[in-house]
Amino acid sequence: MYAQALNAVLERLAAAARDVGRPQPRLLAVSKTQPATAVAEMAAALRASSASNATVTGVAHAPAFGENYVQEALAKQAAISHETLEWHLIGHLQSNKAREAAAAFDWVQTVDRDKLVAALARHRPDDLPPLNVLVQVNIDDEASKHGCAPEQVSALAAAIAAQPRLLLRGLMAIPAPHPDVARRRAAFGRMKTLFDTLATQYPHVDTLSMGMSDDLELAVAEGATMVRVGTALFGKRA
Template structure:
């Protein structure tokens, strides 16, 4: 077994165990493999282990991989980085998901630029759940308005919420932010029928995120190794 295959298996086991300990079914939580800065060959190897969802933070990096892996028909590409308005066309044309929506202008551009005949672009609203000034994401009070905009756009589908919580060693503080995200997610589900994804939790805190209701965790280094 290769190093990557072993690391991938270990991450899947952690997710399985966290689901078991939380009394949740194994298929309640999906894994988004964050493949930024890793070559197409590693993505292909991870795909061969059964992984289908891959997250990319940088468009230039992603666009070296996506064409190289075009033969993998059921691979899913998620853009999880900050998206500037002058880069929306690339996401609209080549990605299946955007996980970091925080402005209605971006939503409208993606809707206009999504190619005819291509499936709707799945969208997560990024929430600045910690309220940190330097952090991306909408304020809690802005979620409903942005969700309504997405819902009105025919080439987008609102699938849920995403957050990057505060970098803290205080587990109670982190748990509180995850719990608030779950409450916001539940409220969003009441008004938008396609909402099914709560993306929170990374390598260091995936167990806590799953315990508090995450339906997707984003793991990079623990699968692919440290950045070269």
């Protein structure tokens, strides 16, 4: 039932990338509030579309899903444990949930403080690969948003890179939804500048996660390598 919506999103991504001569970014399906049955159906649609299962380097991956809450994700994982999926935490993570998150997720995109770095590293199980980590940046300095300040990225990245149970992969941001498109695009551009600097310092940095259903074209134009799409795939939440 999701094939049509998925194809529409993939066409948007392809067109946006083509317009600016950039590689097509990876699609992260944001499944927060969606039932496990919807995740399974979307996973089937993703597998049926080879374009959605490739990164910018063309490497195949399991269908990837983004969740905001640890407990909600754990319930879905248990319900569809037969599925081979890649799970990303994209919501704010409290330190007291780090043990569960470190064991349950393949990626945590919202690392924004030293305390969380230490907790995730301490609790990542030894029988799993290092946890993929993105630094969340509060690029517009919004009081209501989590994320570190841009000037804190370097120190936080160094702290992550020093942990053998963590793998620094890049940056994530949720810019303010300004009605002025130029301001929104400028925020994405500032993220790309931070990302490019980081990528020169750490060999595994390859992911700039930004852009959602309403602004993915702007994000792609400025260099996103991963976009997080929920509404355009699953429909509006009730």
